[in-house]
Amino acid sequence: MKLDKLLKVAVAALEDIKAKEIVTLDVSRVTAMFDSMIIASADSGRQTKALASHVVEKVKAAGGTVYSTEGEDSGEWVLVDLGDVIVHIMQPAVRAHYNLEDLWLEAEAVKIKLPVAKSDATKKVVSKKVAAKKPAATKPVAKKPAVKKPLAKKPAAKKPATKLAKKAG
Numbered sequence: 001m002k003l004d005k006l007l008k009v010a011v012a013a014l015e016d017i018k019a020k021e022i023v024t025l026d027v028s029r030v031t032a033m034f035d036s037m038i039i040a041s042a043d044s045g046r047q048t049k050a051l052a053s054h055v056v057e058k059v060k061a062a063g064g065t066v067y068s069t070e071g072e073d074s075g076e077w078v079l080v081d082l083g084d085v086i087v088h089i090m091q092p093a094v095r096a097h098y099n100l101e102d103l104w105l106e107a108e109a110v111k112i113k114l115p116v117a118k119s120d121a122t123k124k125v126v127s128k129k130v131a132a133k134k135p136a137a138t139k140p141v142a143k144k145p146a147v148k149k150p151l152a153k154k155p156a157a158k159k160p161a162t163k164l165a166k167k168a169g
Helices: 003-016 045-061 092-098 163-168
Strands: 020-026 036-041 068-070 077-081 085-090
Touching: 003 020, 003 036, 003 045, 003 085, 036 092, 045 077, 045 085, 085 092
Parallel strands: 036 085
Antiparallel strands: 020 036, 068 077, 077 085
């Protein structure tokens, strides 16, 4: 199966079961092990397993080969190996912790355009452009020494006249 078709089938399968934040990266210039990587988020362990199972089912139905799946026991991070494409399905906390988009920073984001079915006219393709992060140039800021100002003396408040003083006067 051609790479473009494999990517479309996998992304469509992820969208079928409402995967979130789907990112497709072209990593062919970074590694020789595979050409593309798909990263998606799922709300629960059950959804990660369902997404992985659906990707496997759809790729096989389209004539593709699924080499292996890993991580289905815990459901926090499931990896589906499609040969030229690796699919990572993660829960948000795990995805934030491992931050694969930054790890594969040299890769380029790929936009996948899926054919829109008549019943899915409102569905949009979600893709995220991964921009190279450059550290901001900062100048060292000289710290000013803390200067303590003497406390100003407050004028003594007048004491209210007592009842005895008023009677005497």
